Amino acid sequence: MTKSNINLTENIRSWVVNSVDHNAKIITTGQLKGSTSSTLYRISLQLDQCVEHVVLRLFDNDDWLSDEPDLALHEAGSLCLAAKADLETPAIIAFDEKGEHCGMPTVLMTMLEGSLTYNLMIGRNG
Structure with a gap:
């Protein structure tokens, strides 16, 4: 993570809570x-005696959205197929296709533990 305790809007925070457990x-x-078409957040929630970690994907890149306005719908569908x-894959929790709740298209999914690895093969022939 690059930053902690990011201030998400109250609408987004409420949507996340209501999507997981009110x-x-x-x-x-x-x-x-590690994201180019969106901004990703790890959110930790207290649920009774447990802590649950989820991932919030905000599609906030206007260039990507102008080319593909249904990114959140495609992401949700891809997670359902996956x-x-x-394979171990994130599970879809909820999505806000048009940004009616979050102000922009948004996907909420379960979080898988692990780390991000970049594997760039520059100048290498097949």
């Missing part, structure tokens, strides 16, 4: 690295 409380938020594979 009794949940947001403990921390932090921006994640869930059928024999």
Whole structure:
């Protein structure tokens, strides 16, 4: 994560809580690295005695949205298809296709533990 306790709007925070469990409380938020078409956040929520971590993807890149305004819908559909594979994948929790709740198209998904690895093969022939 690059930043912690990012101030997300109250509308976004409420949407996240209501999408997960209306009794949940947001403990921390932090921006994640590695996205080009959107901004990713890790959100930790207190649920009774448990802490749950989710990923919020805000499609805030106007250039990408002008070319593909249904990015959130495609992402949600891709996560649903991926869930059928024999792989560990994030699960879709909710999505705001047009940004009616969050102010921009948004996807909320479960978080997988791990780290981001860049594997650039520059100047290498197949």
